[in-house]
Amino acid sequence: MTSQTSILNRTAIPLGTFAAGSEQWHAARANGLGGSEISAVLGVNPWESHWTLWWRKKDLLPPVRENEYMRMGSLFEPVIYQHYAENLLPAGHTMTTGTTYRHIDWPWMVANPDGLIFDYRGNLVDGLEIKCAVRDDKWGPEGTDQIPIYYKTQVAWYCMVMGLRGLWIRVVFGVGDWRTYRFEPSEEDFETLLGAGRAFMESLAAEEEPDLDDHSATYSALRYLHPMIDSSVVQIPAELADEWWEVTGRFRDAEEELTGLRSRMTKAMGYAWRADCGAQKVAYRQRPAKGGDPFVKSAKRPDFSDISSIKKGS
Numbered sequence: 001m002t003s004q005t006s007i008l009n010r011t012a013i014p015l016g017t018f019a020a021g022s023e024q025w026h027a028a029r030a031n032g033l034g035g036s037e038i039s040a041v042l043g044v045n046p047w048e049s050h051w052t053l054w055w056r057k058k059d060l061l062p063p064v065r066e067n068e069y070m071r072m073g074s075l076f077e078p079v080i081y082q083h084y085a086e087n088l089l090p091a092g093h094t095m096t097t098g099t100t101y102r103h104i105d106w107p108w109m110v111a112n113p114d115g116l117i118f119d120y121r122g123n124l125v126d127g128l129e130i131k132c133a134v135r136d137d138k139w140g141p142e143g144t145d146q147i148p149i150y151y152k153t154q155v156a157w158y159c160m161v162m163g164l165r166g167l168w169i170r171v172v173f174g175v176g177d178w179r180t181y182r183f184e185p186s187e188e189d190f191e192t193l194l195g196a197g198r199a200f201m202e203s204l205a206a207e208e209e210p211d212l213d214d215h216s217a218t219y220s221a222l223r224y225l226h227p228m229i230d231s232s233v234v235q236i237p238a239e240l241a242d243e244w245w246e247v248t249g250r251f252r253d254a255e256e257e258l259t260g261l262r263s264r265m266t267k268a269m270g271y272a273w274r275a276d277c278g279a280q281k282v283a284y285r286q287r288p289a290k291g292g293d294p295f296v297k298s299a300k301r302p303d304f305s306d307i308s309s310i311k312k313g314s
Helices: 023-029 050-057 068-087 149-162 187-205 214-223 236-269
Strands: 012-017 095-096 099-105 116-117 122-133 167-173 177-183 276-277 282-288 295-298
Touching: 012 023, 023 099, 023 149, 050 187, 050 214, 068 095, 068 116, 068 122, 099 149, 099 236, 122 149, 149 167, 149 187, 236 276, 236 282, 276 295
Parallel strands: 122 167
Antiparallel strands: 012 099, 095 116, 116 122, 167 177, 276 282, 282 295
């Protein structure tokens, strides 16, 4: 905890204490980047793309719509925080929450960790990030740093702003599975995030719209931006037409192959709800929300990559 890298700085400037998701909370981030946003800059956020984040920062897209899982996570977070404070804090330490900070040298770097931990002298010595997850298939064993890459970038961002060597991650799966992880970013991680964040902010200032990417959020945003259908016909380049036919053809073939594979997986699973290969979770059987026969859904392979290995848009 005592060794510091050249990028870490012990002085963070408080911006205020705001309720998560409030107008003040969003305003404090409007001209900067928060920990949950840097993963989109790097192209590893499952819910937001580099392209959509850029347009949101320009107020040309609405804020990300909160889903049911996000709402439940927000409601459950104070319970996890209180449990950690009462049971897992070192003796003589205290923890606070709610304040938003910015970096002293790079004011566009914004952070609001779920918990900041102070020793008995009042020195900031550690931090806590809280997560709620439905399943654990993207996480490694408890006590390791094997957490999803998009949470690694968030933790590293908070460490840079607050001058911390690492953060604890407390995650609850479902209701009764409570685990603690630890991630301590490297100097290369910090440099990767700083470079990507600076380039993103410079592109905003220069009005340099990013290229389209393959993220589903980008496609959803473009659909939102073009909700009407008129009677016009548009001419497109031959290159785009050729690529369209080639990729959609491959997709059709892959869909047929996947249907056959789903049949084999369904037969192999029988009445089971989950299929494992060794310790790796592979697939789940799930019933549709509105009723009907169960379908097979793939578990995602965990991604425990190093931040420094990320390429923007990957």
